[in-house]
Amino acid sequence: MVVNLLKGFCRAVLPLYPRKALSTNVLVRRTPSLGKHLIGLSRSSTSVNHRKLVRNGEEKKSVIWIEGNIASGKTTCLEYFSKTSDIEVLTEPVSKWRNVQGCNPLGLMYQDPSRWGLTHQTYVQLTMLDRHVLPTASPIRMMERSIYSAKYIFVENLYKSGKMPEVDFAVLSEWFEWIIKNIAIPVDLIVYLQTSPQTCYKRLKQRCREEEKVIPLEYLESIHNLYEDWLIHHKSFEVPAPVLVIPADHDLKKMLHQYEENREKILMAHC
Ligand SMILES: Nc1ncnc2c1ncn2[C@@H]1O[C@H](COP(=O)(O)OP(=O)(O)O)[C@@H](O)[C@H]1O
Numbered sequence: 001m002v003v004n005l006l007k008g009f010c011r012a013v014l015p016l017y018p019r020k021a022l023s024t025n026v027l028v029r030r031t032p033s034l035g036k037h038l039i040g041l042s043r044s045s046t047s048v049n050h051r052k053l054v055r056n057g058e059e060k061k062s063v064i065w066i067e068g069n070i071a072s073g074k075t076t077c078l079e080y081f082s083k084t085s086d087i088e089v090l091t092e093p094v095s096k097w098r099n100v101q102g103c104n105p106l107g108l109m110y111q112d113p114s115r116w117g118l119t120h121q122t123y124v125q126l127t128m129l130d131r132h133v134l135p136t137a138s139p140i141r142m143m144e145r146s147i148y149s150a151k152y153i154f155v156e157n158l159y160k161s162g163k164m165p166e167v168d169f170a171v172l173s174e175w176f177e178w179i180i181k182n183i184a185i186p187v188d189l190i191v192y193l194q195t196s197p198q199t200c201y202k203r204l205k206q207r208c209r210e211e212e213k214v215i216p217l218e219y220l221e222s223i224h225n226l227y228e229d230w231l232i233h234h235k236s237f238e239v240p241a242p243v244l245v246i247p248a249d250h251d252l253k254k255m256l257h258q259y260e261e262n263r264e265k266i267l268m269a270h271c
């Protein structure tokens with residue numbers, strides 16, 4: 001009976017949807033007549049219809065990753081969107097990387113990358129995975145970075161710069177491949193905060209995280225190049241979702257203005 005009801009619903013409603021918006025197991029509600037059932041996300045006058053139904057009638061959640069270099073402004077961006085109802089924000093678990101049972105793998109890695117890179121990146125991989133599989137109650141989840149950038153940017157950088165032994169890289173790579181093959185890691189949109197390494201260097205100095213005091217400009221340049229090759233030039237690894245690039249060298253006022261301008265594009269990620 002449930003199946004028949006569902007079939008009837010599909011026969012009545014499917015023709016209302018543009019073909020493009022349909023995939024094999026997803027319905028996107030777009031009709032204005034359904035508008036009253038939809039949640040307006042924006043704090044500005046534009047409201048955003050963001051609900052997506054999956055076949056069992058449950059709401060499909062949207063997942064957006066905020067990617068960018070160290071100190072590019074990811075946390076600040078997340079803080080801004082966290083004020084919007086229906087958005088759940090997950091920041092990077094940096095505090096865990098600085099303190100796991102009294103040890104500081106992030107600090108150790110910066111002091112001696114060849115010795116501690118594997119330890120640190122194994123823990124990053126675990127804690128990012130933990131973030132990805134956390135159940136979500138909100139229709140939209142915004143997450144700072146991902147298990148993908150941990151591997152494609154930071155592990156890659158350690159290895160390419162000769163600071164990670166081949167065997168460590170091989171072990172981490174096997175772990176990573178196993179995870180992405182066997183565990184669902186949903187993502188609908190990647191927002192890339194594109195900065196110059198010089199801007200990040202200035203902001204990093206201003207933030208003044210103890211462990212990061214040893215970071216030279218060249219390190220941020222390498223991270224920048226890896227991000228550009230991945231998300232802009234598509235030269236290195238698979239990109240798991242569409243990318244929205246936001247130029248992020250601007251002052252805070254202009255950045256908030258850009259977030260507002262892009263709000264709808266970001267929050268409609270799944271449509
Ligand atoms: N647009 C901006 N202009 C100037 N400073 C900024 C801007 N965005 C963030 N900052 C500052 O730069 C530092 C790093 O920002 P943060 O949001 O923590 O970056 P991330 O999370 O990418 O590392 C912080 O001190 C923050 O206050």
Ligand SMILES: Cc1cn([C@H]2C[C@H](O)[C@@H](COP(=O)(O)O)O2)c(=O)[nH]c1=O
Nearest residue numbers: 069070071092094124145149150154212
């Ligand atoms: C993902 C990831 C991060 N790190 C380092 C880089 C920075 O020092 C911090 C994260 O700070 P940010 O301001 O949020 O960029 O962690 C790393 O060493 N390895 C990683 O995989």
